Amino acid sequence: MDLSQSRTRQAIITLGLLSGALILFTGAVGMIAAFHEREVVNDFITLGQLVLLITPFIFGYTAANRLGMTGESPTSVIGGGIIIGLLTTLPTTLLLLFNSDEFRFLLDWSLRLAPFVVATAIAWRLHRQNVETFTLIGSWLLAAVLIGIVTFSLALIFEVKGELRSVLVNINRDWVEVVTFDNRKDLMRGIFVFSLASAVAGFVGSLCYYVPRTPRRAMFYGLSVTLLVGAFGETVRLVLQENLERDTLNQLFRRDTLRQNAALGLLVVSTVIGYLWAAFGDRARQGFQNLGGQQRQTTQMIGTVLFVAVLLMLPWLIGRTLSDVAVTIGLFVLMGLGLNIAIGLAGLLDLGYVTNYAVGAYILAVMTSIGPLGLMKGTFSFWMVIPIALLAAMFAGFIFAVPVLRMRGDYLAIATLGFGEIIGKLAISDWLKPLIGGAQGVQAIPKPIFLGTELRNPEQLYYIVLVACLVTLFVSIRLNNSRTGRQWMAIREDEDVATAMGIDTARAKLLAFTLSAATGGVAGAIFAAKVGSVFPNSFTVFISINVLSLIIVGGIASNPGIVVGAVVLIGLPELLREFSDFRFLLYGALLIMMMINRPQGLIPTKIVTHEMRAGVKAKVAAGD
């Protein structure tokens, strides 16, 4: 009983402080203030405030799940939620106080007292372990001095600089404004409102644990949809603009943010849909599974046709700005499908994929440019150069694969990473400058011309990318189910045994690298034509990393996963340009979270799911 209580307390405190640290950190790096600029629901809540509230909500719900499972009483579960809500505000509140004029002395005093308090605490710990008096005094002094050096110099810095803000640049007015919920003038009131809101969020989060499964799922679904539509209001408006009257649109949106009524309506509608889905979705899926082979195929056919139809009409549905984003996503899907041959199928960790992209782009640039660097000055059209770019990239893939054939795993990754860097340096070098322009790059690349029309808009370029993606998808599915695909998978699983089975592994690996490179070349060529010019700084290691990450996030070796991965990792950042400062921070956080909670990716292949399920079953069986 006692143990369980102290464990409960520990769980609550840990989660609460974690949540608090998250709020403090996001505030200190300036994310909260930046997010505050974007309203989710007009005159009601901003993205920054949403982060402040959703964090204790999620942590409250998580804690309730954990405590509820271990059989804690509702009082302590819900109490825990409230405490977590309050703890969430604690670090930020302290910082607010330290930052204010009235309570500056608190900071000064804590910095001065900290060495003594901490040193005494350490000494007390040691004392309990029966350490000699002499050692005890020594360690007290040592700790006090060491910590003192840090805190006193901090105190000095603050004293000299006068304000916290000069050290922590993002602890500024904007930040105070957000975390006090617009009560910057009356700090006490602000802290009260913040704590109350956070406690309520934690409370509601823990309460959700007691809502039955179906309505809870419906609620989460409704909330997520509403908040996502709100957060991406600008994008949603752009899409709707293509299809709705201006007046209707203005009733739903005020500039780029959702109006309150519209948000409420959306919440109700999406919750109802969510409810229906949660209640009857399983049965529908069951029904589909029970369909006879014939009917099932028909259903699948209809699904595919609908999907392709949507893909074909997409540019009309979403308009120019988003078509541009779709083209970028498509280019990365193209590269993802290609790289997946090396990584997903053959298990070859290639970190130099940007090489192929660069080769394709420069080939197209040099062969079609009508500027001074163009070799042919218009003799070659886009369509003629695409196959050349493809072959050139395959050739590059082949050449770079030869020296690394004998390498495995990490060594291969490092070597390919090196090749990627070499290409970047070559592109910018003086040596190749007469050919590809060095840092100035190649300009004046004409747009593709199709049946006499110049394809200059993203809506038109979209179709080129779409066709390329579909062809690649087709080829990769064919290969996946072929002798070659099985050879690759065997090499991925156990190279020695694969050799022993009579597979010529060197040949199979060369082929994987070569074919994998092909789509990179095509993507590069389309990119060059889209932008109209090519610069060396477009071809950094980040391209390789992006492509690799989208494969991992989507689910390795999973084609639908690659599309979802590209939308999440390439599309979202395009839509959230204003937060580009935090792009890699969020990116990193997302990758870490994925690796911990969903290592199989967002849309895993059946095999991986199988494996994970088997793992879970084994754990359950072992009484874990």
Next chain:
Amino acid sequence: MAGKPKRRQNKILVATGMTKRFSGLVAVDNLDFYIPEGSIASIIGPNGAGKTTFFNCITGFYQIDEGELIFDGNRIDGRSPDQITRSGIARTFQNIRLFNNMSAIENIMVGQEPHLKSTWLGSILGLPSTRREDDDTEERGRELLQFVGLEGKGDMISKNLSYGDQRRLEIGRALASKPKLILLDEPTAGMNPRETIETTGFIRRLRDELGITVVLIEHDMRVVMDISEHITVLDYGRKIAEGLPEEIQNNPDVIEAYLGRGAAASAGKSLAS
């Protein structure tokens, strides 16, 4: 004792003066050795005697330092594992080494590699010859699955198969290359008595029905004595005895190698039982 078929004099595999060293340690020491064609032969010996190393040398996983290996009339030492597989030797591993994340049928289809001809271009274009080969490969795979007793489990991921099924699948994969000689490294390890008996019968079928020469490394003496027609005993990389099961059972050197000098006299019987 197994009913012995007429002993053929043909030696399918002959090793002379075969030596394999690992930086100082002599794992296989100047070994002279042969396997009669069409027989079921066993290699036994204490842990670390060099049995697995011997298999690895035959299959080209290790290159031998001295001596020569002749299989079916041709020298095979110095060849690579895939060449040796193509010449007709297949194997299983002591610690099962399946392609874990591939389905059972896919494992067997990979095993058929030496006989496949289709190319990647054919697969992309969907050429009729490629399709036919794929279909044949799959059909033959299903037959083999049935032969090894894994009917209906072809689409399971091999990782999720039971231990015994994994061992069977590994044998199936080895059979897929249509070998003349199959090397089984402890095929009954980790099996319960019932599975062991099944596997013993199964190994006999390999020889009787498919006409494959079988060499197995085995620790279970009942299995060894039951099915072997020829036994070789290794200790510290050297051959210490060779012959028919009954000869081995009563060989004092063998008993000593297994149980140590003191116990030799008393344990003779238990080894024989």
